Amino acid sequence: MSQKLLEVSxxxxxxxxxxVWKPIVNSLSMTLERGEIIGLIGESGAGKSTFGLTALGYTxxxxxxxxxxxxxxxxxxxxMKEPQLREIRGDRVxxxxxxxxxxxxxxxxxxxxxxxxAVQHGKMTMAxxxxxxxxxxxxxxxxxxxxxxxxxxxQVSGGQLQxxxxxxxxxxxxxxxxxxxxxxxxxxxxxxxxxxxxREAVKARNVxxxxxxHDLAVVAQMADRIMxxxxxxxxxxxxxxxxxxxxxHEYTRRLLNVRALRETRKGHDEDNVQLSIENITxxxxxxxxxxxxxxxxxxxxGKTVAVVGESGSGKSTLARVITGLLPPSHGKxxxxxxxLNPALSMRSKKDLQSIQMIxxxxxxxxxxxxxxxxxxxxxxxxxxxxxxxQKDERVLELLRLIEIPEEFAERYPGQxxxxxxxxxxxxxxxxxxxxxxxxxxxxxxxxxxxxKGILDLLLNLQKELGVSYLFxxHDLATVKSIADExxxxxxxxxxxxxxxxxxLTPPHAPYTELLLSSVPEMDPDWxxxxxxxxxxxxxxxxESITT
Amino acid sequence: MLLKRLVLGILTxxxxxxxxxxxxxxxxxxxxxxxxxxxxxxxxxxxCHSQLNLNLPMHERYLTWLWNFMQGDLGNxxxxxxxxxxxxxxxxxxxxxxAGLAALVAVPLALTLGVIAALYxxxxxxxxxxxxxxxxxxxxxxxxxxxxxxxxxxxxxxLPAISNLDQSMDLWDRIYISAxxxxxxxxxxxxxxxxxxxxxxxxxxxxxxxxxxxxKGIRPSRIIIKHALPNALxxxxxxxxxxLAWLVVGVVIVEVVFVYPGLGALMIxxxxxxxxxxxxxxxxxxxxxYVILNLLADILSMLSNPRLRHRN
Numbered sequence: 056m057s058q059k060l061l062e063v064s065x066x067x068x069x070x071x072x073x074x075v076w077k078p079i080v081n082s083l084s085m086t087l088e089r090g091e092i093i094g095l096i097g098e099s100g101a102g103k104s105t106f107g108l109t110a111l112g113y114t115x116x117x118x119x120x121x122x123x124x125x126x127x128x129x130x131x132x133x134x135m136k137e138p139q140l141r142e143i144r145g146d147r148v149x150x151x152x153x154x155x156x157x158x159x160x161x162x163x164x165x166x167x168x169x170x171x172x173a174v175q176h177g178k179m180t181m182a183x184x185x186x187x188x189x190x191x192x193x194x195x196x197x198x199x200x201x202x203x204x205x206x207x208x209x210q211v212s213g214g215q216l217q218x219x220x221x222x223x224x225x226x227x228x229x230x231x232x233x234x235x236x237x238x239x240x241x242x243x244x245x246x247x248x249x250x251x252x253x254r255e256a257v258k259a260r261n262v263x264x265x266x267x268x269h270d271l272a273v274v275a276q277m278a279d280r281i282m283x284x285x286x287x288x289x290x291x292x293x294x295x296x297x298x299x300x301x302x303x304h305e306y307t308r309r310l311l312n313v314r315a316l317r318e319t320r321k322g323h324d325e326d327n328v329q330l331s332i333e334n335i336t337x338x339x340x341x342x343x344x345x346x347x348x349x350x351x352x353x354x355x356x357g358k359t360v361a362v363v364g365e366s367g368s369g370k371s372t373l374a375r376v377i378t379g380l381l382p383p384s385h386g387k388x389x390x391x392x393x394x395l396n397p398a399l400s401m402r403s404k405k406d407l408q409s410i411q412m413i414x415x416x417x418x419x420x421x422x423x424x425x426x427x428x429x430x431x432x433x434x435x436x437x438x439x440x441x442x443x444x445q446k447d448e449r450v451l452e453l454l455r456l457i458e459i460p461e462e463f464a465e466r467y468p469g470q471x472x473x474x475x476x477x478x479x480x481x482x483x484x485x486x487x488x489x490x491x492x493x494x495x496x497x498x499x500x501x502x503x504x505x506x507k508g509i510l511d512l513l514l515n516l517q518k519e520l521g522v523s524y525l526f527x528x529h530d531l532a533t534v535k536s537i538a539d540e541x542x543x544x545x546x547x548x549x550x551x552x553x554x555x556x557x558x559l560t561p562p563h564a565p566y567t568e569l570l571l572s573s574v575p576e577m578d579p580d581w582x583x584x585x586x587x588x589x590x591x592x593x594x595x596x597x598e599s600i601t602t
Numbered sequence: 603m604l605l606k607r608l609v610l611g612i613l614t615x616x617x618x619x620x621x622x623x624x625x626x627x628x629x630x631x632x633x634x635x636x637x638x639x640x641x642x643x644x645x646x647x648x649x650c651h652s653q654l655n656l657n658l659p660m661h662e663r664y665l666t667w668l669w670n671f672m673q674g675d676l677g678n679x680x681x682x683x684x685x686x687x688x689x690x691x692x693x694x695x696x697x698x699x700x701a702g703l704a705a706l707v708a709v710p711l712a713l714t715l716g717v718i719a720a721l722y723x724x725x726x727x728x729x730x731x732x733x734x735x736x737x738x739x740x741x742x743x744x745x746x747x748x749x750x751x752x753x754x755x756x757x758x759x760x761l762p763a764i765s766n767l768d769q770s771m772d773l774w775d776r777i778y779i780s781a782x783x784x785x786x787x788x789x790x791x792x793x794x795x796x797x798x799x800x801x802x803x804x805x806x807x808x809x810x811x812x813x814x815x816x817x818k819g820i821r822p823s824r825i826i827i828k829h830a831l832p833n834a835l836x837x838x839x840x841x842x843x844x845x846l847a848w849l850v851v852g853v854v855i856v857e858v859v860f861v862y863p864g865l866g867a868l869m870i871x872x873x874x875x876x877x878x879x880x881x882x883x884x885x886x887x888x889x890x891x892y893v894i895l896n897l898l899a900d901i902l903s904m905l906s907n908p909r910l911r912h913r914n
Contacts, residue, residue, distance in 0.1 A: 108817075111817055113816070113817060115813075116808075140819075141819040141820070141821065142819060143819065144816070144817050144818060144819035145817065145818030145819035145820070146819060149817075149818070150814065150817040150818075152810055152813075152814055154810060157809070157810040157811065158810040158811050158813070158814040159811060159814075160811040160814075160815070160829050160832075160833070161811070161833060161908060161909065162829075162832035162833050162908055163828075163832070171815075171818060171820065172818040172819060172820075175818075175819070175820060175821075175824070176819060207908045207909075207912050209908070209909050209912075210912060223818075
């Protein structure tokens with residue numbers, strides 16, 4: 056039979072952007088065979104999610120399908136009414152969302168939500184659904200498959216939720232599953248396990264899948280075929296292996312090169328310690344265990360120390376301790392030879408000025424009702440006493456420094472893109488003329504190419520101004536490109552620390568090994584090989600670390 | 603935490619009793635001049651004062667009252683010397699009957715309308731119920747009472763204009779005779795509850811788990827009831843409880859309009875006569891209702907949140 060399972064042709068989708076309908080998917084076409092996995096890749100705004108969701112005959116609110124067809128087994132979804140589409144959704148075509156934590160309803164147990172599609176579609180009785188859930192929970196390697204269904208979403212971990220969502224998507228034996236960045240919100244080590252489980256389950260059941268992601272290395276592990284999208288246009292399409300070895304288009308090549316390693320700089324005075332964290336132990340209020348235990352870190356002037364670890368490793372708490380937001384229960388912080396007061400409110404203006412911070416989410420770190428010039432001008436006035444014309448000129452100077460056009464001074468944060476907003480936050484930190492900047496996951500909310508631009512900027516600024524960075528991140532690719540020194544944290548303790556070369560060359564501490572081996576590589580066989588190695592005990596796993 | 607709320611609630615009651623004392627004290631005259639009229643001789647008034655202990659300073663009278671109140675003794679009315687406990691006892695049932703009946707009609711009605719409005723949001727139907735219910739709260743309740751009276755009692759003549767309930771009536775007669783006050787109260791409280799239900803549900807409709815439910819092929823009505831409503835319960839409970847409290851207190855005016863023998867009417871009479879202990883006692887009843895319902899709202903909100911119900 057020549058008929059394809061899914062055949063999308065010349066699909067044009069428009070979105071309502073401030074009252075004007077603009078195309079966000081430009082006449083894209085896609086075919087999918089039974090059992091085939093296609094990867095849709097691109098940065099935010101590429102239209103990949105919008106395009107992927109059309110397999111369910113769904114467009115997000117504020118979007119509309121203008122022309123084209125979506126044929127599922129020859130039947131056009133664009134011609135269907137809502138009740139007919141509801142019969143397909145959750146039954147023949149299912150969806151796995153980016154954040155399982157947000158996409159599971161907090162008010163119901165995992166099983167109730169698992170069973171809902173199947174029972175509502177009249178496919179199974181409650182008892183059958185229960186059996187099925189246990190079977191699928193087991194296949195996706197969830198702990199306690201018989202009992203985990205009775206838990207509420209907040210009672211299980213992020214990685215487990217993502218697997219439960221995949222189990223839910225497999226519940227009705229669908230023809231197609233749409234995976235929308237299913238591992239983006241997870242830690243690297245968790246991501247590996249979820250990726251492995253998803254791939255096993257999908258391959259074992261011969262389900263076709265549309266896998267949407269911004270991460271080329273991840274899609275390389277999952278997809279048979281890849282479509283590279285940008286601004287709603289198709290850039291390149293082809294077999295996964297050949298595209299990775301031989302990308303045809305410049306944009307694909309740039310995406311592939313994001314992870315390139317930069318050289319280690321030398322020639323700084325190693326004795327010129329600027330900030331020294333000595334025996335810091337800290338905990339939050341309440342009878343809880345220590346979030347940080349006996350941490351010792353030195354930051355040399357003009358260098359970058361990267362603190363790397365998964366969520367819960369205590370790396371952000373370390374930033375809170377250094378800034379004085381969370382006074383430690385034990386230990387001290389020495390800055391330029393003198394001890395800093397543990398509490399923020401007791402620190403001198405000079406101390407406050409010397410240590411600045413840049414946050415993960417630029418959106419909420421800026422007052423949306425202040426113009427850019429006010430946001431950057433505030434520390435100029437507060438710390439340096441600049442006013443009037445002097446202040447305005449300095450604002451423009453700072454804008455040039457962060458490679459932002461001067462006219463942006465009159466704009467509001469809402470009018471800027473994600474990367475531009477983060478640049479403004481950098482300018483605000485620089486305005487205080489600090490000696491040390493703490494960067495808390497500053498690139499993790501950004502697209503890879505944009506993130507690369509931000510990292511380049513930070514490195515250039517360091518060369519020019521000699522500031523030191525404490526770089527907090529979970530992303531090893533970032534670490535590799537920016538750090539001089541690396542501190543690896545796990546469950547509140549430092550596992551390993553040293554120069555970048557030392558840490559990145561074997562032998563590694565077991566946890567560092569786990570982290571490093573979990574970063575997806577472009578090699579399409581990487582996941583298969585790694586899973587094999589871990590099963591044979593040649594490479595550490597999360598379980599072998601904790602026990 | 604609950605204990606803290608409870609202590610705060612009791613402190614609130616004490617503060618209210620103090621305010622009531624100051625408020626009544628600030629009114630011109632007292633129970634003696636009110637009973638004997640403006641023309642009574644100074645000697646007679648003075649004799650009355652000393653008989654009722656009104657010549658004692660205010661704080662002494664207040665503290666004596668508070669001491670007795672805490673021991674459960676509400677004292678006697680100054681005017682007719684009857685036991686306040688029995689005065690209130692007769693009326694309190696009537697007031698709760700009226701407020702309860704109104705709640706029984708208003709709460710399910712408002713919640714249902716709120717859910718339907720959320721389901722068909724921005725439709726003609728949605729706008730229509732919003733306009734009707736909002737007009738309801740924009741008009742003072744005594745005015746609603748007279749309008750309803752004009753329509754149903756005077757013009758159509760189907761419902762009684764005076765709700766003079768008495769102990770001998772059976773349940774159906776009571777409901778029939780209370781119909782207009784119940785209707786008035788329903789109009790007055792439904793709007794808030796309906797608007798909050800709608801707003802709480804609509805604010806959740808953009809959440810990822812609602813989109814997930816849509817992509818699972820779930821019917822819109824089920825999405826609203828099964829996926830949005832349970833997560834919207836907390837604000838809805840708060841506003842329902844606030845309105846229930848208002849119902850019990852709001853009956854004061856409605857009772858007067860319909861000559862309904864409730865606590866509110868008793869309170870108004872007592873204020874006219876400057877009968878301090880009666881005013882104080884009825885105020886305490888109303889304040890307790892507020893405090894208890896708010897406490898209940900907090901407990902129910904907590905129970906409606908699975909994160910608090912199922913801790914790890």
